[in-house]
Amino acid sequence: MKMTAQEYARRVRRIGPHSPLGLDCxxxxxxxxxxxxxxxxxxxxxxxxxxxxxxxxxxxxxxxxxxxxxxxxxxxxxxxxxxxxxxxxxxxxxxxxxxxxxxxxxxxxxxxxxxxxxMFTIAGPVIVYGTLAAVVYGAVLWVLGMAGVPVLS
Incomplete structure (x- = not known):
């Protein structure tokens, strides 16, 4: 049986459970x-x-x-x-x-x-990302400071 995307969406709305998205948010x-x-x-x-x-x-x-x-x-x-x-x-x-x-x-x-x-399967990536982000942010601030751009007053 072939059906269009609109027909499929209509059937899902009719049969599927109602999702109170607004209340959940x-x-x-x-x-x-x-x-x-x-x-x-x-x-x-x-x-x-x-x-x-x-x-x-x-x-x-x-x-x-x-x-x-x-x-x-x-x-x-x-x-x-x-x-x-x-x-x-x-x-x-x-x-x-x-x-x-x-x-x-x-x-x-x-x-x-x-x-x-x-327990470090979760903490490891966060620590690595946090460290990398700190290095990148520090490098950006350093470059901006060397260029004479006022940063963080």
Whole structure:
């Protein structure tokens, strides 16, 4: 049976499940914003305790990483991600979840060859890319500085 693309699309719309794309996007935005709001609440709490601004930012990052790792270990982060979709991929918590998930998955293979080695399957490319990006950005800034172009005031 031959059918046109329009006929196929019509049948898919009629038979396929309805996808609430707008609501899914709104929910993901809310969860991602909630994670960022939690980070800001933590930062403001550290500042209220009298911690310097730079250290407060560092403590906030560390707190979010630890919280994400604990929630991943308990299996709660995966449940959040199943409902929130891309909203749970806020870089700091999403990366911690990815590293801890890989470590948990390969725990049966032992501490060194399982957990120790496999958690870097996610972290390795990120570290390499981050280092390479820093070198490229530094080189660009250096070239611009040598050319007399004002950068970063």
């Amino acid at each position: 709104l929910w993901a935005f809310g969860v991602g914003g909630g994670i960022c709001l939690l980070g800001e609440v933590l930062r403001q709490s550290y500042l209220a305790m009298g911690v310097e601004a730079d250290l407060a930012g560092t403590l906030t990052s560390c707190s979010l990483i630890v919280l994400s790792a604990v929630l991943t270990t308990l299996g709660w982060y995966q449940k959040l991600a199943a409902k929130a979709g891309a909203g749970s991929l806020v870089p700091i918590t999403g990366f911690a979840n990815a590293v801890v998930s890989a470590a948990i998955e390969f725990k049966a293979e032992g501490r060194v060859l399982g957990t120790g080695a496999k």
